[in-house]
Amino acid sequence: MFESLSLLALQQYWWIIVSLLGAILVFLMFVQGGQTLLYTLGKTEAERTLLVNALGRKWEFTFTTLVTFGGAFFASFPLFYSTSFGGAYWVWMAILFAFVIQAVSYEYRSKPNNLLGAKTYEVFLFLNGALGTILIGTAVATFFTGSAFSVNEMNFSKWEGPAGGLEAALNLHNVSLGLAVFFLARVLAILYFINHVDHDDILKRSRKQLIYNAILFVAFFLIFLIWLLFRDGFAVNPETKEVFMEPYKYLHNLLDMPVVLVLLLAGVLSVLWGIFTSIISDSIKGIWFSGAGTVVVVLMLFLMAGFNHTAFYPSTFNLQDSLTIENASSSKFTLTAMSYVSLMVPFVLAYIWYAWKSINNKKISLSEMESDEHVY
Amino acid sequence: MNELFDLSLINWSRGQFALTAMFHWIFVPLTLGITFIVAIMESIYLKTGNPEWKKVTKFWMKIFGINFAIGVATGIILEFEFGTNWSHYSWFVGDIFGAPLAIEGIMAFFMESTFIAVMFFGWNKVSPKFHLASTWLTAIGANLSALWILVANAWMQNPVGMRFNPESARNEMVNFWEVLFSNTAINKFLHTISSAYILAAIFVVGVSAWYLIKGREVSFAKKSMIVASIFGIIFSLNTVLTGDESAREVARTQPMKFAAMEALYDGTANAPLVVIGGLTKSDDYDTHKRQDFLFKIEVPNLLSTMAFLDPNAFVPGIKDLIHGNPEQGIISTDEKIQRGKVAIAELSAYKSAKEAGDQVKSDSILAKFNDPIWLKDYFKYFGYGYYDNPHDLIPSVPISFYSFHLMVGLGFHFLALLIVIFWLTWKGRIQNNKWVLYTALFTIPLAYIASQAGWIVAEMGRQPWVIQDLMPTLTAVSQIDASSVQITFWLFAITFSALLIAELKIMFTQIKKGPEGGH
Numbered sequence: 001m002f003e004s005l006s007l008l009a010l011q012q013y014w015w016i017i018v019s020l021l022g023a024i025l026v027f028l029m030f031v032q033g034g035q036t037l038l039y040t041l042g043k044t045e046a047e048r049t050l051l052v053n054a055l056g057r058k059w060e061f062t063f064t065t066l067v068t069f070g071g072a073f074f075a076s077f078p079l080f081y082s083t084s085f086g087g088a089y090w091v092w093m094a095i096l097f098a099f100v101i102q103a104v105s106y107e108y109r110s111k112p113n114n115l116l117g118a119k120t121y122e123v124f125l126f127l128n129g130a131l132g133t134i135l136i137g138t139a140v141a142t143f144f145t146g147s148a149f150s151v152n153e154m155n156f157s158k159w160e161g162p163a164g165g166l167e168a169a170l171n172l173h174n175v176s177l178g179l180a181v182f183f184l185a186r187v188l189a190i191l192y193f194i195n196h197v198d199h200d201d202i203l204k205r206s207r208k209q210l211i212y213n214a215i216l217f218v219a220f221f222l223i224f225l226i227w228l229l230f231r232d233g234f235a236v237n238p239e240t241k242e243v244f245m246e247p248y249k250y251l252h253n254l255l256d257m258p259v260v261l262v263l264l265l266a267g268v269l270s271v272l273w274g275i276f277t278s279i280i281s282d283s284i285k286g287i288w289f290s291g292a293g294t295v296v297v298v299l300m301l302f303l304m305a306g307f308n309h310t311a312f313y314p315s316t317f318n319l320q321d322s323l324t325i326e327n328a329s330s331s332k333f334t335l336t337a338m339s340y341v342s343l344m345v346p347f348v349l350a351y352i353w354y355a356w357k358s359i360n361n362k363k364i365s366l367s368e369m370e371s372d373e374h375v376y
Numbered sequence: 377m378n379e380l381f382d383l384s385l386i387n388w389s390r391g392q393f394a395l396t397a398m399f400h401w402i403f404v405p406l407t408l409g410i411t412f413i414v415a416i417m418e419s420i421y422l423k424t425g426n427p428e429w430k431k432v433t434k435f436w437m438k439i440f441g442i443n444f445a446i447g448v449a450t451g452i453i454l455e456f457e458f459g460t461n462w463s464h465y466s467w468f469v470g471d472i473f474g475a476p477l478a479i480e481g482i483m484a485f486f487m488e489s490t491f492i493a494v495m496f497f498g499w500n501k502v503s504p505k506f507h508l509a510s511t512w513l514t515a516i517g518a519n520l521s522a523l524w525i526l527v528a529n530a531w532m533q534n535p536v537g538m539r540f541n542p543e544s545a546r547n548e549m550v551n552f553w554e555v556l557f558s559n560t561a562i563n564k565f566l567h568t569i570s571s572a573y574i575l576a577a578i579f580v581v582g583v584s585a586w587y588l589i590k591g592r593e594v595s596f597a598k599k600s601m602i603v604a605s606i607f608g609i610i611f612s613l614n615t616v617l618t619g620d621e622s623a624r625e626v627a628r629t630q631p632m633k634f635a636a637m638e639a640l641y642d643g644t645a646n647a648p649l650v651v652i653g654g655l656t657k658s659d660d661y662d663t664h665k666r667q668d669f670l671f672k673i674e675v676p677n678l679l680s681t682m683a684f685l686d687p688n689a690f691v692p693g694i695k696d697l698i699h700g701n702p703e704q705g706i707i708s709t710d711e712k713i714q715r716g717k718v719a720i721a722e723l724s725a726y727k728s729a730k731e732a733g734d735q736v737k738s739d740s741i742l743a744k745f746n747d748p749i750w751l752k753d754y755f756k757y758f759g760y761g762y763y764d765n766p767h768d769l770i771p772s773v774p775i776s777f778y779s780f781h782l783m784v785g786l787g788f789h790f791l792a793l794l795i796v797i798f799w800l801t802w803k804g805r806i807q808n809n810k811w812v813l814y815t816a817l818f819t820i821p822l823a824y825i826a827s828q829a830g831w832i833v834a835e836m837g838r839q840p841w842v843i844q845d846l847m848p849t850l851t852a853v854s855q856i857d858a859s860s861v862q863i864t865f866w867l868f869a870i871t872f873s874a875l876l877i878a879e880l881k882i883m884f885t886q887i888k889k890g891p892e893g894g895h
Contacts, residue, residue, distance in 0.1 A: 057497060060489035063448065068481030070455055075478035078470025078546075085456060086463025086854035093460065093864050096453055097871070103449035104875055107441055113885040115878035153727045154545040156464050158855045330471045331541070331548040341479050348486050355490045358506065359498045374441070374496040 002339040010335040011325045012307070014076035017342055019302030021069040022140070023295040026181060028062040029136070030192050030291075031055050033185025035102075035129030038122055041193065041205050046366055048122070049110065049375070054197050054364050055189075056106045056376040061352070063099065075338050079328035080313050083157035087149045088139065088165025095135045102128035106376045130182065137181030139165070141174035143305040144228055144250065146314035151321040160317045173231070176224040183217035184271075184294065191278055191287035198363035207279065214275045229254070234314035236324050243311050243319040253308045260300050260307075267296030381850045385858040389461045390849065392865045394835075396453045398828060399872045403447035403879075405827050408522055408569055409576020409607075410440045411515035416603055418511050422504055432599050435891035436580065437511075439883060441496060446879045450872060461861065465842055465852035472538050472549040473528055480524035488517030522572075523565050530561035533834070534629040535843050540755060542726050542745045547846070560625050564834075567618035570611040571827060574790050577608025578816075578823040581797055583887055585816035588807050596891050598801055605798035612791040619787070620682065626837075627683035627691070630844060632769065633837035635694045636776035638679060641666055643693035643701060649678035652781065655774050664695075665770050694773070698766045709766035716761025719754045759846045769840060776837040779829040786826035793819055 002010065034055045042048035074081040085092050101124040108114045109121040147168065148160040161167055168174045190210045194203060233249020236242070246252070254261040270293030278286035306312035311322035329335065369375055414436050421429035455477060459466050466473070494502060494510035502510070531537075537554030538547045549555065581604045584597035627634045634640075639655055640647065653672035660666055677687035684691070690704055700708030722741055729738035744750045763769060797816060800806040806813070838844060842852045 057493055060448075060492070061486075063452070064481065064485045064489045067452055067455055067485055068478070070459075071474070071478035071481040074459065074466065074470060075474030078466055078474050081459045081470060081474070082463035082466035082854075085459025086461070086466070086856070089460055089854070089856050089860055092456060096456055096460075097867065099452050100449045100871060100875075103452070104445045104878070107445035108878055108882055111442070111882045111885070113881045115874070115881050153731070154723075155467050156855075157467070162857075164856065164860060330474065331544075333552075334471050334475055334549045337549070337552045338475055338478060341475075341482060344482055348482060352486065352490050355494050355510070359494055359501045361501070374438075 002336045005336075005339075007329075007332045007335070008326065010332060010339060011076075011329045013339060013342075014072075014329065014335055015306045015312075015325045016299075016303070017345075018069070018072050018076060019299050019306070020295075021065060021072055022302055023298035025062065025065045025069050025136075026184070026298045027188065027291050027294045028058070028065055029133055029181070029185045030188035030287075031059045031062045032129040032132045032189075033182070033187070034189030034192065035125040036182075037186060037189055037209065038125065040209060041190075041202050043201070043205075046369065047199065047202060049369055050197060050199060050364065050366055051193065051202070052106065052109065052122075052125070053369060053376050054193060057359070059102065059106060063103065066099065072338075076330055076335060077323070077325070077328045078330060079151070079155060079157070080323055083149055083151065083323060083328075084139075084147075084313065087157060087159030088142075088147065088168070089159070090163065091135060091139055091165035091168065094131060095139070098128045098131040098135070102132070109376055129185070133182040133185045134178040136178075138168050138174045138178035140181075141171075141177035141224070142168050143302075143312055143314075144231075144233070145171055145173055146234065146316040146322075148317040149315050149321065150317050151315070151323075157321075173224065173227050176220050176227065180217060180220035180224050183213050183220060186213045187217050187275060188287065188290055188294065191274060191290055194278055195284045195287045196360070196363055198365040210275065210279055214279070218272075234311040234319070234322055236309040236311055236322075238309050241324075241326070243314070243322045243324075245319070249310065250304050253304045253310060256308050257303070260303050263296055264300040264304075267293045267300060269293070271297065381853075382858060383850075385856070385861060386850050386853050388858050388861040388865055389853045392461060392861055392868065393454075393457055395865065395872075396450060396457060396868055397831070397835075399868075399876070400447065400450040400454055401828060401831060402824065402876070403443050403450065404522070405572030405575040406443050406579055407440065407447050407518055409573040409611075410436060410443070410580065411511075411518050412573065413576055413580055413604055413607055414440060415508075415511045415515045416607065417600075418508050420603070422508055428595060428599065431891045432596055435596070436600070437495065438886060439583075442879060442883050442886065444492070446875055449875060453868070461854050461856075462842070462852045463854040465847065467546055468847055468852070469532075469535075469538075469547050469843055471546055472531060472535075472555060475549070475552070476524040476528040476531075476555075480521050484517050484521035484524060486517075488514055488521065491517060519569055522569055526565045526568055527556055527561045529834075530558060530564040531555055532841075532843050533564070533838060534558060534560040534625070535846060536560075540745060540751075540758075542723055542742060545723065545727075547843075559621075560629060563618055563622045563625050567615060567622050568830075570615040570618060571787070571830060573611035574608050574615060574787070574794075575823040575827050577604040577611070577794060578790055578819055580604035581608070581794065582816045582818075582820035585797075585813040586887070587890070589810065589813050589817065591807075593890050593892075594807065598806065601797055601801045601806065605794045605801065608794040609791065609798060612787070612794060615787060616791070619784070623682050624685070630838055631692050632694065632697050633771065633776065633833075634683065635692065635697060636771045636773045636837055637780040637833060639667060639669070639773050639777040640679070640691060640693040641695050643691055643696040643704070645680065645688055645690045646677050647679035647683075647689075647691040648674035648676045649682060650674050650781075652785075653777070655777060663767070664698075665767055665773065666694075667773050694770055698770070709760070709769055712757040712760040713763055713766065715754045716757040716759060716763075718761070719758045720761040722754075757845060759841060759843070759848050759851075762848050762851055763840075771837050771839045776833055779832040779836070783826050783829040783833060786822050786829075790819065790823065790826070 038048050038051055042051045105121040105124040109118050149157055150160055151157045190206045193206050229251040232245045232247050235244055235246035235249050271290045274286035274290030277283045306325050311324045313323035315321040414433055417429060417433040421433055491510040491513040495514050498507050536558045537551035538549050541548050580600050584600045587593040587597040638650060651673045654670040655667040656670045658666040658668045679691055680689040681687050692706055696706050698709045700706055722744060726738055726741040796812055800809055840848050842849045
């Protein structure tokens, strides 16, 4: 079935899958957002424990999605994997460290004799929440702004500059996306708490915090998006495959792909609707609108970066070294084989849904913290 | 050619990978095995309805949770390190190597992380049968992830199912099933997971022994010991069988590693197997890296039998592999180096011809890369072309030899111990045998040592290759500053050590509290 597809169609299919994983990852980073709100929303030890446990049943999905996102990117676009990870060394190492300290913090936080003390593990969770979101957002923004690297004729890549990717943080456009992702993660976390935590005081604080974080999210997101639509983009000549700078490239991408434009707008509206209804009413369903909207918006941003003859990982050092979905991909055979593997994804989503439903059928409350035997 | 490479960068990169992999492997084998042990215990609980078994299940589940968290923490690094520190590798073979990593995520990690949540939080929320199914699925998910990463590792040891594409300057997959079902992959998977199950069995038996020494939790400890010892015995036998099969595989595909494991310098027919031995540097160590035996105990013909199922078979030694042995049809390393250089030069010539637009020349070179005979005679030795001195191609013999013998020796100790434990527990006499209990307790660290030793043989023994014969470790590394890698090395060393200490303290506390200890 996949054998009959052209190489280009497979490359596009895999760009969509990788983008979808990235989009789901951003949604699931509500866990990270929540980790930065433990002290803002939880005023007592018991309240913080409640919040930690509400997040603690979800953190592994975010983690697993990140790992799968990396693996899928490696399998489908190995030149991106080797260029970005091997070049932007310090950015990726910082992200990885942020996730290393997260993985143990839930399990060890409340255990006796845990060497570092509960506070330290809460700080670890905060660091993961802040660094994880801001750095991933900033790193993804370089898909639009470019990085200084070279790729030689053997396709071996090298970062041109001493900062190992940290220089991306000096570009305000990159940072605007990093901060937008950070505040979005906090917004989504608040919506999740509103939906899932049974505690009046936390609920009250959550609705108040939602307003502040939503304003900051919208501000940074608009800065990023408007700037993006007006900046020069990295276009690829479909005939010669030559990369060149095109004014308003990303705006053109939206106009050339009306489906992407419509879905992007619909996604943004859905995110805003989820926030809005949660502010003006007692609705607890905001997370579904904002969550689904987030997935759609991020997916569309990735499509803007890679489709319509655009270099998705541009080199500012030498435009012709930029990575496109055509020159960075795996072979046709591997993409075909992996496409069969991708058919498992709906099945995976189905069992995740079923398993979640079966253990999440009621809200989490303080009384459960006392009765349940496995508490973080 | 070696002087072109930054040796400090290569060594720190290797050091970092070894550090993170070895840390990760402290936690993984226990996870792989204890999940099945817990699943068996829960099955017995469901079958008998005896609440004692629920207590047993929940206690080991808690221990698993503590161990699992740090396994996850150390694991994420490894996946991304292929990109951060081995980016040339990631391009050169990413077309083949990336796939198992992606499948591992899609197929295994989600299964594990979904059902682990049901397992820990679902006791009072889902039906007992669904809970039991979740426990089994957690175990299966964990072991499936081991399958895919071991397939990837096996492929590095024995690259199959691919062809080189000069256009993209990389290897590309042509047969997925060959990659997945190569003998090397199957053996590596079975041998590694069985050995992990032994470690988990020894862990459960050892901790239970401690309770019996203290005169505590007697019924709990005996129940745990019965399940773990049977489980351990079955997989000890499997480890022996797959280990034997692996040895034959290594002899065939990585003869240099095989020779180093046995410190065999001069190849011979009717080769004996050294059971125990000690090495010392010989007079010509500096030129030939030769080490001699100070003492040894051998079994005649056994090495030939092990390697080729024939007591009269010739087993090549390091000297044969370096200098060649025409009688046995072994070509010298010098010759391989020359052929490798030809292959590398052809690839460069192809790239230049393409650049210059010389279609005739590029087509004629391309024809070579499509010619099976040329591929067999020249491209097969591609990686050798990066070397000048044949002796650079000898792995560390003492490390390979000692870690191999340590692993095998301890493996038989575990089997014997598990049989004794099973027998005494079955007969109800285990509490009276303090010596056996202490031996069980002190065997726990030995299980970890044996497990690490196994990986040391596999990974140090194959040096200097990341991909056997095709890609030397020194060309695989990312072009970054050695100082950056030094910094991250120490950051990892400090972070992981702190987390390990925290993990051990938490685990010892939970063990001291015992199954009645609650949260």
